[in-house]
Amino acid sequence: MPERTVTIASAIGLHARPASLFCQAAARTGVPVILTAPSGASVNAASILGVLSLGLDHGETVTLQADGEGAEGALASLVRLLETDLDQQ
């Protein structure tokens, strides 16, 4: 399964605005994407509650996985989002 690792760039961590923007983007890809925290816990990247439950802070490295048609493109777009400080836009 294609996967990418990325470090959370948002200064406040992945919640609030960054989490909303990320989950909306994940849902828009139309591809099921799995987000895995350093702890090994995995959630549906399009679920805000799921993403919040991971408690991801700035500087933590996560893994994104997706399968099927469009998976590579979906992962690339979500990696770009997480590499951006989403609270500064």
Place this chain on the structure above:
Amino acid sequence: MDDPKTSAKRSRRTISPIGGLLAPSCIAVDAHAGSVADAVRLVGTMLVAADAVDSSYVQAMLEREESISTFVGEGIAFPHATSAAQGSVHRDAIALARFPAGVDWNGQTVHVAIGIAAIGRGHIGILSQLASALLVPHAAARLRSATTPEEVLELLRSTA
């Protein structure tokens, strides 16, 4: 399965169990709000009354909500302020209002709003614990239909 207290949290200070952050006086099980702003003010005012935040924190919560919705799905929203409002937080606390009639939250219907105040980066741990509690099967539905503060506390204690 998903343990929220694993490596991601190791470097952070210990966070009180969620139930302990929710004073019985900060639970309104039969609330009514005509708008998102009313709902945010309601939970914010409970945090002020509990002396967890200054009154200026409520305005900061409203500004955050205008910037981006804190709706998280399952009929639940987590209103909180930006880190810019740090100075107005006295201690970690949450306040919960249940709206049996629902509140139109920018097109989504919210039945439970949980206002969050946290010192430093404590909000990440609090949000994580709340979200983990609500991801337990049926927990969100039980919270939406809880009719007493005791039920709310029991629910958050038993699942968080």
